[in-house]
Amino acid sequence: MAIPELPADLLKGHWQRLADHAATGRLPDREALDAYRAAGARAAELGLPLRALVDAALAAGEDLPGVLPVLRKAVSALMEGYEAAQLAAIRSEESARREFVDDLLQGRAERLAERAEHFGLRLAESYVVTVARGLRDDRQARADRGLDRGDRGVDQGDRGLDREARDAGRVGRDPGGRIEHDRDRIERDLITRFGSHNVLVAVRDGLLVCVAPATLPAAVGEFTHHVRARFPPGWRVGVGRAHRGPGGVVASYREAAQALELADGLRLKIDVVKAADLLVFPVLLRDRSAIEDLVHSVLSPLLEARGGHEPLLETLEAIFASHGNQTAAARRLGVSPRAVTYRLERIRRLTGFSPDDPTQRFTLETAVLGARLLGWPAHG
Structure with missing residues (x-):
């Protein structure tokens, strides 16, 4: 060239x-x-x-x-x-950028394509939206900068980062300054690697959002790497599927945000959740009355168990995650294999379902997943 x-x-x-x-x-x-x-x-x-x-x-x-x-x-x-x-x-152009991101993620189409070109996005292409949860809130930002005098336990590493941020002129006394500093640093690092006309990073609804072309799959990994390095413990990343056009960006954003919600409801232990891996769950929730009926019919007998239903639900989750291996499930739960065997027998006696039977296993697993999604029994 x-x-x-x-x-x-x-x-x-x-x-x-x-x-x-x-x-x-x-x-x-x-x-x-x-x-x-x-x-x-x-x-x-x-x-x-x-x-x-x-x-x-x-x-x-x-x-x-x-x-x-x-x-x-x-x-x-x-x-x-x-x-x-x-x-x-x-x-x-921060104000214009924020307005553009709001319009883009809400699907407001006024001059969207023209404005997208200004920020380097070619909306005829397919894009993947990745979101990260775990931004420092205002109280954390104040504590990190030592402005909350009642908190004497500020970590020295955070103080060092705050000095770095003040030196860069990005924090000052604005409680949200640390959030903006983290966003700016991550965006700058992504631009350095992929170019300013390939990625868009913004904060929306408490999430850090990254919009990147589907032809740049490495952008998702790079974004996650920087989130891991800069976010406090408890962060989680959701990845939408690739979709084409302005409406595709909206769809991918919603999928990524929903992936985070599903991961919380299902109590998943993973840091990065992909919408493509969770497609079955929106299907389950689409007929809410049916999944509620399944959960109630299969699992309600566990409410009568001595010691409560939760240990039995956790045992089923561990068994499913371990592909039926009781020893591996025991390690996950921190109990003996004998305790797992005892709990599974109690589940069979109470519900009439056993994870050892292929057909009954599917019913049980679907019911347990539905229970987590519905917040059963507290919100069931």
Whole structure:
């Protein structure tokens, strides 16, 4: 692919600085580095590719011996200016970005395609939406910054991160500043890897949302990696399926958010839940009266069990997760295999169903899943 031509005056004085270094060994001073940063910022404002800028800077030194040290400093300053300009542009358009994300995720179609192009999204393509739950709330943000004087237990690692955030000018005294700082850092890291015209990161309904093309499956893993690194314990990521067009983004977002809700209801232990793996559960809930009848008919006898129904439900969940292996289920539960055998016999006597029978196993497992989804018996 041809590299775009840069304006003639963009790197004015660059070749002369290289020649001076080749002759005297003198590195660029602060004024020269500031000029490079300004050139990098101008290139970003003109929409020139960073690759073209760096290529031009390196090409100028091809015929000059021993200019690697000055080239390293020059390229570093150019990239610093370029990235700073990109981040400044993102911040200046934050209000427009938030409005666009709200419209996109709610399916409001007014000038959506035109505005999407401005943010680098080509809505004719298929997109995958990934959401992360576990953003620090206002109280956590205050504690992390040491503003809540009643909380003396702030972790030193968090204090270090807060100093980093204040140095970056992103936190100040706004309780939501830490959330914005985390969002900005994750978005910047994703843009560095995939480019500013491939991902969109925003906060909506308490979730960190990432919209990426389906042709970039690595974006989901990269997003999850940064969530794991920056979110406090208890985070969870939901991944929607790939869908095409503006309506597809809305559908994928709703699937990702629903995956988190289903994972909570089912008490899943995994950190990353994919809507594609949970397709059966919306089907179950579609006929709520039928699933309620199944749960009541099969599991209500467990309410009469001595010690309560919960240990028996947990035993069934462990058996299903262990593919019927009672020893493995016992390890999951932290009890002896004999205790598992005893509980399964109680379940058979109370309900008339046994997980050892293939047909009855399916009925039992569906009933247990339905019970978790419905919050049975408390909300059943």
